[in-house]
Amino acid sequence: MAALERDGYLTQPHTSAGRIPTDKGYRFFVDHLGRPGSLDPVGRQQVRRFFDHAHGEIESMLEHTSGLLADLTDCAALVLGPSHDSAAVRSVQLVGLGPRLALLVVVLADGAVQKQSIEFTEEIDDQRLSEAGARLAAHCLGLPITLIGPQVAGTGDPVTDRVVSAALDGLLSIGGAEASEQLFVGGSSRMAAAFDAVDTVRSVLSILEQQLVVVTLLRDILDTGLTVAIGTEHGVESLASCAIVVMPVSVDGEEAGTIGLLGPTRMNYPLALAAARVVGDRLGERLGEAGR
Numbered sequence: 001m002a003a004l005e006r007d008g009y010l011t012q013p014h015t016s017a018g019r020i021p022t023d024k025g026y027r028f029f030v031d032h033l034g035r036p037g038s039l040d041p042v043g044r045q046q047v048r049r050f051f052d053h054a055h056g057e058i059e060s061m062l063e064h065t066s067g068l069l070a071d072l073t074d075c076a077a078l079v080l081g082p083s084h085d086s087a088a089v090r091s092v093q094l095v096g097l098g099p100r101l102a103l104l105v106v107v108l109a110d111g112a113v114q115k116q117s118i119e120f121t122e123e124i125d126d127q128r129l130s131e132a133g134a135r136l137a138a139h140c141l142g143l144p145i146t147l148i149g150p151q152v153a154g155t156g157d158p159v160t161d162r163v164v165s166a167a168l169d170g171l172l173s174i175g176g177a178e179a180s181e182q183l184f185v186g187g188s189s190r191m192a193a194a195f196d197a198v199d200t201v202r203s204v205l206s207i208l209e210q211q212l213v214v215v216t217l218l219r220d221i222l223d224t225g226l227t228v229a230i231g232t233e234h235g236v237e238s239l240a241s242c243a244i245v246v247m248p249v250s251v252d253g254e255e256a257g258t259i260g261l262l263g264p265t266r267m268n269y270p271l272a273l274a275a276a277r278v279v280g281d282r283l284g285e286r287l288g289e290a291g292r
Helices: 002-006 023-031 041-052 058-073 126-140 158-178 188-194 198-208 211-223 269-290
Strands: 076-080 089-098 101-108 113-119 183-186 228-230 242-251 254-264
Touching: 023 228, 023 269, 041 058, 041 269, 058 076, 058 183, 058 254, 058 269, 076 188, 076 211, 089 126, 089 158, 101 158, 113 158, 126 158, 183 211, 188 198, 188 254, 198 211, 211 242, 211 254, 242 269, 254 269
Parallel strands: none
Antiparallel strands: 076 183, 076 254, 089 101, 101 113, 228 242, 242 254
16 A cells, blocks of 8 residues: 555545545556446446437437436536538428417438527418428528528519528528537536535536537547546646546447546446447447438
8 A cells, every 4th residue: 555655546635534546546447447348237228228219309319318328327427419510401391380480490411400480570471481491491402501502592572582581591590509519418416426525516517517618628538549537637627536438429430429427536437438338339320320
C-alpha cells in the first residue's frame, strides 16, 4: 500500500480516511482490463427488449436510449444524435389545425420526423393548403434541407403563394435548428447520489445543462483517441471528480452519433464499457434500418 501511494496510484484524502485510487490508479486499472466485458443476462435481455420495441421517431428513440443506458449503469447517460444535414427530404405535408394555423410535418430519409407550426395572417381553406403543400413538396423532395432554395415558383394565386412562402420559411428554420446535433441526457438526477459534496453535484448538473459544452467535450475525448477520460484528462475543471466513457455510433462504417456515460471516477468501468458498446452497436443497427 505504501509503495502504491508513493508511486501515485493511491491517496489518503485525510489522516482518518482509508486510501483510495487516484486518477493514475484508475487509468492503470482501465488500461489493463483486457478483453471487453459483457453485460449480464439480465442486462442483455433489457437491451434486446428495448430495441425490439424501439419504433417511431428517431428523436424519441434516442431520448429513451439515454434512459436505458442510465438504468443499465447508474450513471448519467449522454446520447448525441446524428446530424440531419445530409438527409434528404422524403415527405412534406401541411396539416390544417385551424383557419390560420397549420402544422408542417417533414420526414427525412434517415427516419427523423420534424414538425413546425405555421401561422398565417389570413384564413386559409383546405384546397389552398393542399395546393401549397404539393408545390412545396415538388420544390424540396429529394434534397437535404440545407440545399433547398429560398424561393418557390409562383402558383398564380397570391394567397396560395403566401402559404407556400410561410411554409418554406418554416422548413428552412427546421434546417437551421438541425444544423446542431441533438443531445439527450438521461439519469442526471443520479449524480446527486453519486457524490457526497453538494458543490460537486451542482457543478456536474450545471455542465449537463449546457449542450454545447457537453457535445464539445464528447468530440474532444474521441479526437484524443480515448474511450475513457478520467478526472482531469478531459480538461473540464468542474468535472475533475468524474470519469466519462465515450463510444461512437456507426452506420455502415460512417459515424452517426455518439453515446457517453458520466459518473464518479469510482464508476464500474467494465459495466460502463460493456453497456456503451452493446447499446452503441444496437443503436447503430436501428439507425441504419430507419434510413433505408
